[in-house]
Amino acid sequence: MKCNFKSILYISITLICSQFAHATDEINVYSARKEAYIKPLLDQFGQTHNVQVNLITAKADALIQRLLNEGKNTPADVFITVDAGRLHRAKQAGLLQAIKDPAILSQVPHQYQDADAQWVGLSVRARTLAYRHKNVKEEELSNYEALTNASWKNRICIRSSNNIYNQSLVAAMLAHHGEQATQAWADGLVANFARKPQGGDRDQIKALAAGQCDLAVINTYYLGKMMTADAAQQAAASEATLFWANQDDRGVHVNVSGVGITAHSKQPELASKLVAFLLTDASQAWYGEVNLEYPVRDGIEINNILQQWGPFKADTLNLTRLGELNAEAVRIMDRAGWR
Ligand code: FE
Numbered sequence: 429m430k431c432n433f434k435s436i437l438y439i440s441i442t443l444i445c446s447q448f449a450h451a452t453d454e455i456n457v458y459s460a461r462k463e464a465y466i467k468p469l470l471d472q473f474g475q476t477h478n479v480q481v482n483l484i485t486a487k488a489d490a491l492i493q494r495l496l497n498e499g500k501n502t503p504a505d506v507f508i509t510v511d512a513g514r515l516h517r518a519k520q521a522g523l524l525q526a527i528k529d530p531a532i533l534s535q536v537p538h539q540y541q542d543a544d545a546q547w548v549g550l551s552v553r554a555r556t557l558a559y560r561h562k563n564v565k566e567e568e569l570s571n572y573e574a575l576t577n578a579s580w581k582n583r584i585c586i587r588s589s590n591n592i593y594n595q596s597l598v599a600a601m602l603a604h605h606g607e608q609a610t611q612a613w614a615d616g617l618v619a620n621f622a623r624k625p626q627g628g629d630r631d632q633i634k635a636l637a638a639g640q641c642d643l644a645v646i647n648t649y650y651l652g653k654m655m656t657a658d659a660a661q662q663a664a665a666s667e668a669t670l671f672w673a674n675q676d677d678r679g680v681h682v683n684v685s686g687v688g689i690t691a692h693s694k695q696p697e698l699a700s701k702l703v704a705f706l707l708t709d710a711s712q713a714w715y716g717e718v719n720l721e722y723p724v725r726d727g728i729e730i731n732n733i734l735q736q737w738g739p740f741k742a743d744t745l746n747l748t749r750l751g752e753l754n755a756e757a758v759r760i761m762d763r764a765g766w767r
Contacts, residue, residue, distance in 0.1 A: 453479040455698055458495065460488035460509035461685065465719050473705045479698065488514045495523045495690065505693040506702055508550070510685040511592045513599070515547040516751020524688035529700045535707050540684050540724050543748040549684030550706055551721035554648045554740065555597055556680045558633060558668040563642045571674040572601065572681070575643070576616025584617065585632040585641035588625040589761035593647060593683065596750040598757035600681050603749045607756065614764035625767055630654060630661070637664035644668070652720035652733045672740040679741035683750065684724060 459466050463485050474481040486494070488509040495502055495518070507518055518524050524546040527533065533545055540549035557569060568579075575584060587594060601610045622641035627634075632644035633654060654665035673680050687706060689699040705711060712723040717731045 453477070453698065454482060455479055455505050455695065455702060456482045456484070456503045457506045457508060457702075458484050458486070458491045458504045458690075459507075460486065460491055460514070461719075465715075466508060468718075469706065469711055469714060470702075472711075473702055476705070477701065481702075489517075492518055492521060492523065496521060498692075500692045502690060502692050504690045505695060505699040506687060507690055508685070508687045510553070511596060511683055512549075512686065512747035512750045513592045513596045513683075513754045515542065515684075515686045515688060516748065516754065518688060519544070519546040519751070523691055525691045525693070525696065527689060527700060527703060528696075529704060532700065532704050532707060536724055537726075539744050539746045540686075541747075542688075543746065547686045547688035548703065548707075549686045549724040549747070551685045551712075551715055551719060552724055552742065553683045553685065553721050554672075554680050554742065555593055555645065555683065556648060556673045556740075557671040558636065558644045558646050558651060559671055560636045560639070560642045560667055561669045562667065566669070566671065569643075569671045569673070571677065572597070572645075573613060573674075575620065576613055577620075580620040580643065582620065582622050583642040584620045584645070585622050585635045585643070586617075586625055586645045587628060587632060589758070589766040591628075592754075593629075594645075594766075595754055595757045595761070596683050597645070597681050598761055599750040599753035600743060600745055602753045602757055602760070603745050604678060607760070610757075611760050611763060614760050614766060618764045618766050633668050634661075634664045637667035648734075648737065649720035652731075655733060670737050672738075674743070675741050678745070679743040682742045682747075684747060685719070685721065 457470060467483055470481040470483055495504060509515060519542060526545045527548060532548060536548040559569060598610065598614060601613055629646040629650040632646055633651060635641050636644045648670060651665055651668060651670060654661040687703055689696050693699050707725060709728060712725050712728045716723045720731060720733060722730065
């Protein structure tokens, strides 16, 4: 519906237009993030642009399956999830379309967006080392590669190989070192496990605090969340100190939460507006603050806890590679006996 602003019926037509817009502008978001981590932002977009935002939250793989089942009839316009590996899965399944707005693509650092612009990062997540300061000195730590050293025998806690964060970590090793070296690394790492992989990243920190291991591999926001959780979690978190891995070479392994416009969105322009909104200064600051992740754009204010941890050098590997190398990473972990 087009409005002729020169018309003598300007006022009444504008009124009809705005009512029309109000009644029909709806956007559907499928998100794998916890509702509290995204809904307030979506509501704000809705208010600012006079759009009704409908949010469906579920696990990433369930949403990918749902998008596959719905095919062309999907009501979804936007897909939000964590980990470049999963964003890549959605891309490979033909569920996304290229983001065309050059302003979006120029705002997100090149390494944090898909090579074909099918998704862009919204926040950066660092997967690094946490050590039990009672037993470990900072000088003993350097990089992921050194975790295969015999001095770490029976001292490392890490979650299972079916976790995408670990798959992406191994995929990054593959991108940097190739198959043989990565296999040797995975074999050596598994040989140093303190226990059979179990639980999530918070459980690795709890095990470390309980003295079951001296070193854990974690996404930093879990430690941050435990620092502000109940007394037991705070106590566990206080036993762990964060260490930025690989600062003398390629930088710490990072990943993103990200967003894509669905292949069958009926309104890709509106979807693109939502993506742009998620990248504004205010959205980036809020999103990082609530999730304790890092903004994907430079120059955005970060949370106090993140400031305490100090600046770090991040790996500049293009995250598209993590998705491309996922299957090979899983095979390597399987062969290493990483359960
Ligand atoms: Fe997580």
